[in-house]
Amino acid sequence: MANIKDIAAMAGVSIATVSRALRQPGLVKDKTAAKIEEAIRELDYKPNLVAASLRRQKADAVIIAVPSIHNPFTSSFVEGVENVARENGTKVLLAITESRSDLLDRHYEMIAGKQADGMILLDLIEPSDLARKVAGASPLPIVLACEYQDGKDQPRVRVNDVDAAADAAAHIAGLGHTRIACLSGPSVQRMSRDRQRGFRLGLRRAGLELAEDLIVAGDYSLQSGVESTFALLDRGHPFTAILCENDEMALGAIHALAVRGLRVPQDVSVIGIDNMRFAAFSNPALTTVSLPTTAIGEQAMRLMLDFAIDADGACREIILPHQLIKRESTCPPQA
Amino acid sequence: MANIKDIAAMAGVSIATVSRALRQPGLVKDKTAAKIEEAIRELDYKPNLVAASLRRQKADAVIIAVPSIHNPFTSSFVEGVENVARENGTKVLLAITESRSDLLDRHYEMIAGKQADGMILLDLIEPSDLARKVAGASPLPIVLACEYQDGKDQPRVRVNDVDAAADAAAHIAGLGHTRIACLSGPSVQRMSRDRQRGFRLGLRRAGLELAEDLIVAGDYSLQSGVESTFALLDRGHPFTAILCENDEMALGAIHALAVRGLRVPQDVSVIGIDNMRFAAFSNPALTTVSLPTTAIGEQAMRLMLDFAIDADGACREIILPHQLIKRESTCPPQA
DNA sequence: TTGTAGGCGTTATCAG
DNA sequence: CTGATAACGCCTACAA
Numbered sequence: 001m002a003n004i005k006d007i008a009a010m011a012g013v014s015i016a017t018v019s020r021a022l023r024q025p026g027l028v029k030d031k032t033a034a035k036i037e038e039a040i041r042e043l044d045y046k047p048n049l050v051a052a053s054l055r056r057q058k059a060d061a062v063i064i065a066v067p068s069i070h071n072p073f074t075s076s077f078v079e080g081v082e083n084v085a086r087e088n089g090t091k092v093l094l095a096i097t098e099s100r101s102d103l104l105d106r107h108y109e110m111i112a113g114k115q116a117d118g119m120i121l122l123d124l125i126e127p128s129d130l131a132r133k134v135a136g137a138s139p140l141p142i143v144l145a146c147e148y149q150d151g152k153d154q155p156r157v158r159v160n161d162v163d164a165a166a167d168a169a170a171h172i173a174g175l176g177h178t179r180i181a182c183l184s185g186p187s188v189q190r191m192s193r194d195r196q197r198g199f200r201l202g203l204r205r206a207g208l209e210l211a212e213d214l215i216v217a218g219d220y221s222l223q224s225g226v227e228s229t230f231a232l233l234d235r236g237h238p239f240t241a242i243l244c245e246n247d248e249m250a251l252g253a254i255h256a257l258a259v260r261g262l263r264v265p266q267d268v269s270v271i272g273i274d275n276m277r278f279a280a281f282s283n284p285a286l287t288t289v290s291l292p293t294t295a296i297g298e299q300a301m302r303l304m305l306d307f308a309i310d311a312d313g314a315c316r317e318i319i320l321p322h323q324l325i326k327r328e329s330t331c332p333p334q335a
Numbered sequence: 336m337a338n339i340k341d342i343a344a345m346a347g348v349s350i351a352t353v354s355r356a357l358r359q360p361g362l363v364k365d366k367t368a369a370k371i372e373e374a375i376r377e378l379d380y381k382p383n384l385v386a387a388s389l390r391r392q393k394a395d396a397v398i399i400a401v402p403s404i405h406n407p408f409t410s411s412f413v414e415g416v417e418n419v420a421r422e423n424g425t426k427v428l429l430a431i432t433e434s435r436s437d438l439l440d441r442h443y444e445m446i447a448g449k450q451a452d453g454m455i456l457l458d459l460i461e462p463s464d465l466a467r468k469v470a471g472a473s474p475l476p477i478v479l480a481c482e483y484q485d486g487k488d489q490p491r492v493r494v495n496d497v498d499a500a501a502d503a504a505a506h507i508a509g510l511g512h513t514r515i516a517c518l519s520g521p522s523v524q525r526m527s528r529d530r531q532r533g534f535r536l537g538l539r540r541a542g543l544e545l546a547e548d549l550i551v552a553g554d555y556s557l558q559s560g561v562e563s564t565f566a567l568l569d570r571g572h573p574f575t576a577i578l579c580e581n582d583e584m585a586l587g588a589i590h591a592l593a594v595r596g597l598r599v600p601q602d603v604s605v606i607g608i609d610n611m612r613f614a615a616f617s618n619p620a621l622t623t624v625s626l627p628t629t630a631i632g633e634q635a636m637r638l639m640l641d642f643a644i645d646a647d648g649a650c651r652e653i654i655l656p657h658q659l660i661k662r663e664s665t666c667p668p669q670a
Numbered sequence: 671t672t673g674t675a676g677g678c679g680t681t682a683t684c685a686g
Numbered sequence: 687c688t689g690a691t692a693a694c695g696c697c698t699a700c701a702a
Contacts, residue, residue: 014689049448051679069410094429113384255616281590386695
């Protein structure tokens with residue numbers, strides 16, 4: 001494969017000139033540039049980015065680490081990151097971690113190894129390097145999105161999960177429901193704990209309590225929404241609404257209720273959180289709290305870029321707004 | 336940041352020994368290795384992968400290029416690729432192209448630029464380098480998945496879309512339907528043309544024809560499934576079943592039919608292709624043709640690895656089997 | 671078992 | 687405006 005030396009030889013100039021022609025076209029004479037361009041075409045020359053990277057100490061690439069790609073939230077988030085990265089000529093590399101430390105660490109090596117300039121993390125785990133970082137040390141080029149650890153000086157962008165969940169609960173309470181069930185997520189995740197707290201908060205504001213016997217723990221999957229709902233129905237305790245910690249479980253709940261011959265929303269109201277793409281098209285369409293997923297990705301990437309310019313000066317936390325979306329899956333309880 | 340030289344100095348050995356200790360541990364004395372390990376820990380040394388890459392002419396990474404990540408098919412496919420890559424210590428980098436040549440080419444540069452060893456392409460477009468490749472030239476390190484151009488000597492793995500669609504059509508015909516509608520995809524995509532052909536083939540085998548006035552073109556999205564179905568109903572031509580070129584549009588169709596007060600499957604049967612994750616949980620659960628999405632990813636990655644070993648010897652085409660999955664969205668037409 | 675040294679392909683500095 | 691040259695950090699014959 002042709003390299004810069006071959007081009008220089010063919011164009012009759014030095015390699016320095018070729019390099020300049022490529023990176024700072026203004027600095028070379030038009031005629032020289034033309035000869036170089038000709039040689040490049042002739043030899044089908046492609047710059048070796050690895051060599052450039054080694055010399056410049058910069059890869060023009062960032063890694064997004066996500067636990068799973070089977071997740072509409074992930075998709076929109078990545079889309080947001082791409083939007084901003086693209087304008088900036090930065091490549092975005094997606095890494096899937098399955099929330100396994102070894103996989104995340106393997107990708108984090110790419111940063112230590114200079115193959116990428118930074119990492120945007122949408123996960124509940126973190127690279128072990130970040131974990132053992134001592135307070136006060138200069139922050140790593142990592143932007144946290146949504147899942148976050150307290151007390152780390154990393155830039156982060158997130159929504160207020162407590163408020164979002166509280167809004168969902170308030171909507172249900174406002175419709176007049178009192179026997180209210182809940183499909184929760186894995187409580188190891190901060191997000192799940194926050195949403196759980198939000199549900200309680202929203203209910204309490206209306207003078208209600210979340211009944212412990214109406215809470216079922218799932219894992220945020222469609223499947224677990226179905227199973228949890230069956231479990232709930234089998235307990236035999238009556239309820240007229242289900243607060244779901246995410247849309248996917250809510251969709252599972254709607255499916256399970258239909259299987260058992262219950263009508264949504266007349267018999268049971270269902271509400272989710274996320275406003276994932278499918279939520280508008282379920283039968284019935286899902287009432288939910290919309291999260292600015294794409295905007296989160298965009299802000300995360302901006303934070304990453306700011307961070308590259310000035311690691312200490314970059315903003316440390318951005319919180320984006322959510323919004324209740326009323327559709328067909330909720331209504332007042334029918335006496 | 337500490338480099339190999341620092342380690343060598345601290346451990347009192349040469350850099351060659353350090354490098355060996357890292358790459359071929361068998362070749363250094365235990366005691367020396369221990370000193371080196373100690374120094375590595377002490378200085379928190381991380382090998383510079385870019386430098387190694389430059390020297391070894393290998394990046395231990397492959398790129399998967401996909402048009403969109405908003406797509407359950409993509410997710411499972413990527414999962415398959417990861418499964419195999421992981422065993423092999425290869426990093427998988429996902430690139431999203433939106434089927435735009437400029438974006439795909441930007442990522443293809445990473446191969447020419449040695450930042451990645453190859454590319455697995457799940458897209459209908461191809462890098463311009465591949466497009467202008469002359470027949471007979473040695474094949475590029477690119478594995479094609481599903482979408483493919485005829486007459487290119489690239490390794491590829493795919494399903495038989497014609498057969499898959501024919502099976503769906505045969506199922507519908509077998510139930511006794513005769514007025515059969517169809518939601519098609521963008522005919523620029525080979526996959527869409529193949530599935531369309533398959534529908535016709537399956538119907539003809541049963542002595543039926545696809546009525547032109549009952550075909551609506553969509554773009555494979557949920558949204559377009561909804562809209563196309565409304566359009567179909569508004570035409571006023573009666574039908575008792577809809578063949579959908581993919582599950583996502585099928586789910587949209589089910590939603591639209593429900594909105595118009597039609598029952599699935601009693602009034603209209605609906606069948607899709609893909610067996611995406613949500614298909615089992617819609618109301619009613621979707622009858623569809625299951626495609627071995629994850630297996631496609633696994634095979635694609637294997638092909639990539641084989642290709643790295645022997646570009647000319649590697650297998651050129653793998654075709655994987657599909658299977659009809661009967662669920663709740665189809666039944667005989669009700670007189 | 672270890673050390674020496676050349677080179678991977680660029681970029682950037684400094685003269686000219 | 688252009689050229690010579692020293693890095694960038696690592697790997698790998700080859701020699702010892």
